Amino acid sequence: xxxxxxxxxxxxxxxxxxxxxxxxxxxxxxxxxxxxxxxxxxxxxxxxxxxxxxxxxxxxxxxxxxxxxxxxxxxxxxxxxxxxxxxxxxxxxxxxxxxxxxxxxxxxxxxxxxxxxxxxxxxxxxxxxxxxxxxxxxxxxxxxxxxxxxxxxxxxxxxxxxxxxxxxxxxxxxxxxxxxxxxxxxxxxxxxxxxxxxxxxxxxxxxxxxxxxxxxxxxxxxxxxxxxxxxxxxxxxxxxxxxxxxxxxxxxxxxxxxxxxxxxxxxxxxxxxxxxxxxxxxxxxxxxxxxxxxxxxxxxxxxxxxxxxxxxxxxxxxxxxxxxxxxxxxxxxxxxxxxxxxxxxxxxxxxxxxxxxxxxxxxxxxxxxxxxxxxxxxxxxxxxxx
Amino acid sequence: xxxxxxxxxxxxxxxxxxxxxxxxxxxxxxxxxxxxxxxxxxxxxxxxxxxxxxxxxxxxxxxxxxxxxxxxxxxxxxxxxxxxxxxxxxxxxxxxxxxxxxxxxxxxxxxxxxxxxxxxxxxxxxxxxxxxxxxxxxxxxxxxxxxxxxxxxxxxxxxxxxxxxxxxxxxxxxxxxxxxxxxxxxxxxxxxxxxxxxxxxxxxxxxxxxxxxxxxxxxxxxxxxxxxxxxxxxxxxxxxxxxxxxxxxxxxxxxxxxxxxxxxxxxxxxxxxxxxxxxxxxxxxxxxxxxxxxxxxxxxxxxxxxxxxxxxxxxxxxxxxxxxxxxxxxxxxxxxxxxxx
Numbered sequence: 001x002x003x004x005x006x007x008x009x010x011x012x013x014x015x016x017x018x019x020x021x022x023x024x025x026x027x028x029x030x031x032x033x034x035x036x037x038x039x040x041x042x043x044x045x046x047x048x049x050x051x052x053x054x055x056x057x058x059x060x061x062x063x064x065x066x067x068x069x070x071x072x073x074x075x076x077x078x079x080x081x082x083x084x085x086x087x088x089x090x091x092x093x094x095x096x097x098x099x100x101x102x103x104x105x106x107x108x109x110x111x112x113x114x115x116x117x118x119x120x121x122x123x124x125x126x127x128x129x130x131x132x133x134x135x136x137x138x139x140x141x142x143x144x145x146x147x148x149x150x151x152x153x154x155x156x157x158x159x160x161x162x163x164x165x166x167x168x169x170x171x172x173x174x175x176x177x178x179x180x181x182x183x184x185x186x187x188x189x190x191x192x193x194x195x196x197x198x199x200x201x202x203x204x205x206x207x208x209x210x211x212x213x214x215x216x217x218x219x220x221x222x223x224x225x226x227x228x229x230x231x232x233x234x235x236x237x238x239x240x241x242x243x244x245x246x247x248x249x250x251x252x253x254x255x256x257x258x259x260x261x262x263x264x265x266x267x268x269x270x271x272x273x274x275x276x277x278x279x280x281x282x283x284x285x286x287x288x289x290x291x292x293x294x295x296x297x298x299x300x301x302x303x304x305x306x307x308x309x310x311x312x313x314x315x316x317x318x319x320x321x322x323x324x325x326x327x328x329x330x331x332x333x334x335x336x337x338x339x340x341x342x343x344x345x346x347x348x349x350x351x352x353x354x355x356x357x358x359x360x361x362x363x364x365x366x367x368x369x370x371x372x373x374x375x376x377x378x379x380x381x382x383x384x385x386x
Numbered sequence: 387x388x389x390x391x392x393x394x395x396x397x398x399x400x401x402x403x404x405x406x407x408x409x410x411x412x413x414x415x416x417x418x419x420x421x422x423x424x425x426x427x428x429x430x431x432x433x434x435x436x437x438x439x440x441x442x443x444x445x446x447x448x449x450x451x452x453x454x455x456x457x458x459x460x461x462x463x464x465x466x467x468x469x470x471x472x473x474x475x476x477x478x479x480x481x482x483x484x485x486x487x488x489x490x491x492x493x494x495x496x497x498x499x500x501x502x503x504x505x506x507x508x509x510x511x512x513x514x515x516x517x518x519x520x521x522x523x524x525x526x527x528x529x530x531x532x533x534x535x536x537x538x539x540x541x542x543x544x545x546x547x548x549x550x551x552x553x554x555x556x557x558x559x560x561x562x563x564x565x566x567x568x569x570x571x572x573x574x575x576x577x578x579x580x581x582x583x584x585x586x587x588x589x590x591x592x593x594x595x596x597x598x599x600x601x602x603x604x605x606x607x608x609x610x611x612x613x614x615x616x617x618x619x620x621x622x623x624x625x626x627x628x629x630x631x632x633x634x635x636x637x638x639x640x641x642x643x644x645x646x647x648x649x650x651x652x653x654x655x656x657x658x659x660x661x662x663x664x665x666x667x668x669x670x671x672x673x674x675x676x677x678x679x680x681x682x683x684x685x686x687x688x689x690x691x692x693x694x695x696x697x698x699x700x701x702x703x704x705x706x707x708x709x710x711x712x713x714x715x716x717x718x719x720x721x722x723x724x725x726x727x
Contacts, residue, residue, distance in 0.1 A: 001592075001595055001596055001599050003399065003402070003403065003456075003459045003460055003592060003595070004396075004399035004400075004403060004456075005595070007591060007594070007595075007625075007628075009625070009629060011629050011632065011633050012387065012636075013633055013636040013637055013640060024726075028723075087726075091722045092722075264722070267721065268718040268719070268721055268722070269718060270718075271713060271714060271716070271717065271718045271721045272717060272718030272719075274714050275714065276714055276715050276717070277714070278710065278711065278714045280707060282710070282714075283706070283707045283710035283711045283714060284703050284706040284707045284710055285706075285710065286706075286709075286710035286713050286714055287653065287657060287705065287706030287707060287708065287709035287710030287711075287713065288657060288661070288702070288706045288710075290650075290654065290709055290710065290713050290721075290725060291634070291653065291654040291657035291658045291661075291705075291706065291709065292630075292657075292658060292661075293725060294634070294637075294650070294651075294654040294658075294725055295630045295631075295633060295634040295637075295654060295658045296630070297725070297726070298633045298634065298636075298637055299629060299630060299633050302633065319622075319625060319626055319629055322622065322623075322626055323626040323627075323629070323630055326626075373615075373619065375622075376618065376619045376622035376623070377615070377618065377619075377622075379621075379622035379625055379626070380618035380619070380621060380622050382625075383594075383598050383621055383622070383625060384598065384602065384612075385598065385601060385602065385612040385613075385617070385618045385621060386612070386613065386618060
């Protein structure tokens with residue numbers, strides 16, 4: 001064992017630049033005005049809370065497409081400034097779902113692989129908070145095994161003919177576009193022959209059926225392509241390069257603070273319910289939550305700093321998401337353990353309404369964006385175990 | 387890592403690789419003092435890493451973190467961190483540091499000024515390496531001064547932690563020492579907790595490396611056990627704990643001398659590192675199987691230290707209660723601003 005050897009992952013302590021402090025204050029002031037009236041159980045939805053009017057307001061403030069070039073409606077600010085805006089929105093429980101996927105991954109993907117025409121067409125709308133995106137990765141028979149997707153796009157004289165089904169596409173029923181990965185060919189390996197497409201969801205032959213989740217909300221969808229015709233220029237990047245492009249897209253999807261802040265509204269209610277003089281057991285539980293959250297945030301800022309430097313912290317992002325999901329998933333159990341009350345949607349106590357919602361959504365935290373098992377497989381590969 | 391920290395990293399690993407041999411660890415286990423190792427550390431100039439006034443404070447902290455984590459990866463069986471902290475505290479108050487190993491502890495008792503000298507009365511339980519230290523820096527939790535005292539002036543009863551590291555009880559009956567103003571026992575506890583958090587982070591990295599190595603070479607059912615998903619998934623969990631412990635410890639070191647930030651950062655580090663010990667050591671031993679619970683295998687040099695260090699200078703529950711109370715006073719709406727301050 002060579003103890004001088006570095007680990008395969010790097011997390012150096014990084015400090016957010018002092019100039020982000022003003023931005024943070026601006027965001028907090030804005031949120032104090034805009035969302036204080038929203039009930040806590042709605043704020044608990046966070047990046048599952050869909051509110052187009054709120055997204056437009058963020059666009060007006062210049063807080064969407066923050067890092068993108070100005071020619072596409074962006075604001076040419078740093079990844080760390082974006083980090084500050086995003087974590088403040090999440091910590092406050094702002095309803096950010098409408099623009100979330102577009103701003104987080106669809107826009108950056110188009111900037112990287114899209115044609116000039118695709119960028120001109122959709123990026124300014126995303127930055128204004130008016131154009132919304134869904135993800136088209138999973139299928140009925142392709143969950144964690146993304147390379148097994150079967151929805152097929154066939155090149156014809158008129159464009160691409162698409163047949164198949166995408167599943168778990170959050171907000172597809174309220175979005176304008178989807179970035180989807182389809183099979184366009186066969187290769188020696190399953191990962192070959194995949195391509196990404198910019199899909200206008202209003203086209204004929206596309207049927208979107210919402211699926212109700214445990215809480216009774218409709219956010220994810222089944223999207224059926226029945227010989228739908230996409231224009232020739234719907235292809236994103238290079239035909240057959242879908243796998244490496246989708247891997248790059250997943251790096252954006254996995255690296256952010258939304259991977260450990262999903263239960264923040266409940267953390268807040270636990271602290272509120274504990275009161276200023278909590279009993280010992282409650283104080284210890286709050287201290288432990290604070291410690292884990294603080295450490296996770298430093299890990300996440302370290303990843304953001306690596307992204308800012310143009311590095312590719314895919315392994316680090318998987319690690320933060322795995323550790324983060326454990327944390328945010330445990331919060332409903334901590335609330336149950338400390339207070340032991342029956343969660344209720346109709347309760348007069350915000351704690352119990354928030355607990356009612358998050359108890360039922362927490363199982364999704366280690367499924368969405370890559371399951372716990374897939375992430376740990378990526379980490380194990382990084383460690384040299386496979 | 388800044389350039390100096392990189393140089394320190396490489397120099398430290400070279401020195402420790404050469405001097406902290408399995409034989410040195412075996413001898414430390416039976417109470418033998420590692421004078422050759424200590425002389426090498428001293429000659430390398432490492433002891434003043436935190437004290438060096440020519441280096442900006444944030445760089446000093448960064449350098450100390452790199453050095454102490456390297457020391458912990460090699461399980462240096464000497465009070466390197468304790469000596470660095472005492473020398474830094476003394477240098478900041480223009481008190482000349484005695485040569486040789488030093489240590490510190492929180493005093494249960496009281497100090498009072500008597501002429502030019504401070505007098506100590508009471509006991510200091512479980513002082514790290516007291517028997518090997520020339521002098522000790524001691525202070526009461528709420529006092530406004532500490533006392534530097536030659537170890538031989540107190541009564542020493544030998545004791546040790548789970549890993550057989552010296553943790554000696556000291557008793558003082560109105561014993562005279564040198565006053566060091568402006569430091570309290572609280573400062574010492576925060577410094578000690580930071581040292582242990584860094585040590586846990588370094589030792590956990592060692593345990594991760596050692597367990598990965600073992601899994602890749604140990605063959606069962608005709609293949610290395612690393613190829614089993616059950617093993618892979620567990621090691622991924624261990625990696626997550628090592629990463630979280632390390633960044634929390636780094637943040638504590640960076641904040642240790644900043645009165646506005648240190649209480650939060652140190653509490654976070656000792657809690658998070660302590661939690662990582664339970665999960666990390668359990669996984670390492672599970673993957674190693676029976677050979678890992680033998681004295682002849684070297685895994686225990688790290689795991690037994692980890693079990694000791696999580697309890698030293700405040701266990702997770704102590705720090706969590708303190709941190710939790712301070713967060714509760716902020717209220718629900720104040721929690722996030724307090725955490726990001």
